[in-house]
Amino acid sequence: MHLLRDKILKEGKVISDNILKIDSFLNHQLDPLFLKAIGDEFARRYSNQGVTKILTVEASGIAVGLMTGMALNVPVLFAKKKQSSTLDHRYFSSTIYSFTKKESVEIFVSKSYLGPKDRVLIIDDFLARGEALRGLREIVRQANAVLVGVGIVVEKAFQDGGRKLREEGVRIESLARIASLKNGEVKFLD
Amino acid sequence: MHLLRDKILKEGKVISDNILKIDSFLNHQLDPLFLKAIGDEFARRYSNQGVTKILTVEASGIAVGLMTGMALNVPVLFAKKKQSSTLDHRYFSSTIYSFTKKESVEIFVSKSYLGPKDRVLIIDDFLARGEALRGLREIVRQANAVLVGVGIVVEKAFQDGGRKLREEGVRIESLARIASLKNGEVKFLD
Numbered sequence: 001m002h003l004l005r006d007k008i009l010k011e012g013k014v015i016s017d018n019i020l021k022i023d024s025f026l027n028h029q030l031d032p033l034f035l036k037a038i039g040d041e042f043a044r045r046y047s048n049q050g051v052t053k054i055l056t057v058e059a060s061g062i063a064v065g066l067m068t069g070m071a072l073n074v075p076v077l078f079a080k081k082k083q084s085s086t087l088d089h090r091y092f093s094s095t096i097y098s099f100t101k102k103e104s105v106e107i108f109v110s111k112s113y114l115g116p117k118d119r120v121l122i123i124d125d126f127l128a129r130g131e132a133l134r135g136l137r138e139i140v141r142q143a144n145a146v147l148v149g150v151g152i153v154v155e156k157a158f159q160d161g162g163r164k165l166r167e168e169g170v171r172i173e174s175l176a177r178i179a180s181l182k183n184g185e186v187k188f189l190d
Numbered sequence: 191m192h193l194l195r196d197k198i199l200k201e202g203k204v205i206s207d208n209i210l211k212i213d214s215f216l217n218h219q220l221d222p223l224f225l226k227a228i229g230d231e232f233a234r235r236y237s238n239q240g241v242t243k244i245l246t247v248e249a250s251g252i253a254v255g256l257m258t259g260m261a262l263n264v265p266v267l268f269a270k271k272k273q274s275s276t277l278d279h280r281y282f283s284s285t286i287y288s289f290t291k292k293e294s295v296e297i298f299v300s301k302s303y304l305g306p307k308d309r310v311l312i313i314d315d316f317l318a319r320g321e322a323l324r325g326l327r328e329i330v331r332q333a334n335a336v337l338v339g340v341g342i343v344v345e346k347a348f349q350d351g352g353r354k355l356r357e358e359g360v361r362i363e364s365l366a367r368i369a370s371l372k373n374g375e376v377k378f379l380d
Contacts, residue, residue: 023300023302023303024302024303025265028267028268028270028299028300028303029265029266029267029300029303030252030255030256030259030265030266030267030268031265032256032259032260032263032264032265032266033260033263035256036260058248058249059248059249059252059268059270062220062249062252062253062256063252063253063256063266065220066220066222066225066252066253066256066257067256069220069222070222070223070226073222073223074222075215075219075220075221075222076219076220076222076253077218077219077220078218078220078249080218080249082291101272109218110213110218110219112213112214113213113214113218113219
């Protein structure tokens with residue numbers, strides 16, 4: 001997606017060899033029309049797949065998940081990172097480790113909103129080591145739902161999460177795949 | 191907003207005299223087209239006000255904030271509840287207390303995305319005691335930006351946050367105002 005690459009080159013900030021900050025339109029400030037274009041692109045790639053539900057995780061996945069759900073006209077479910085007093089006790093859960101935040105978090109999805117009839121498209125902003133994806137996939141598995149595929153805005157292809165999950169048979173569509181962040185420079189794959 | 195009232199009556203769950211759970215379309219699962227209607231309604235109420243930025247707070251505010259930003263064609267900024275390694279040290283911050291979650295959290299907004307030229311519309315899902323609103327208003331104040339007003343999906347009017355803030359001169363537009371949740375029943379104001 002050329003538009004996305006251009007925006008990453010123009011507005012992204014390379015914090016280290018591993019960390020790219022995209023706070024101007026994706027992770028802190030949101031650019032609604034641009035995110036709509038991203039949602040439309042995921043919907044195009046997963047059209048005719050019978051997707052019944054988008055699954056993502058708070059907080060950064062919500063915006064792009066919502067735009068994809070709007071384009072596909074299906075509900076969007078975001079996994080919660082904390083049990084709130086309004087989340088009842090019937091939930092699926094799994095644990096994910098964030099290398100960026102250096103902590104493990106448990107994520108929760110109510111059993112009311114995911115089940116064996118669902119065909120699930122997982123959407124997230126970043127894919128690096130694949131921890132969040134594995135946690136979300138585990139929740140799809142617990143629900144006996146079908147995982148149709150995954151949509152990722154930015155894949156850090158120099159880390160191995162995407163490769164391993166593809167080898168396990170997961171369809172992953174990444175709109176931008178980064179080959180390297182070395183020397184403060186963003187280099188894309190292909 | 192009749193559509194919203196109907197949906198609350200049909201899908202909302204009264205957990206206690208103080209807590210209404212709206213997990214089916216607002217706080218856990220998201221209904222994209224319905225949230226778009228909510229965003230369009232906020233945009234209608236705040237059209238011609240020169241809004242330059244939507245401000246909300248993660249996670250539950252993001253979806254409705256994004257839809258409002260899309261309708262007004264302005265960027266959406268969501269305050270973060272944790273300093274991530276990709277958030278630099280130039281930020282506004284304030285502390286809010288969540289009575290639902292029974293904890294204080296500090297919220298952060300990068301100085302890169304909010305400044306004196308901004309006319310800010312604050313959007314959030316719920317208004318009860320007004321703690322989150324006060325925290326967000328404090329951030330607008332720190333940025334020397336203008337607070338145009340506030341858009342709330344569900345106001346618990348039996349708590350005093352909305353009344354006090356209106357007395358302080360803040361324009362608050364709530365799409366549904368709840369008079370009582372007693373005896374497991376949702377009663378609306380007016």
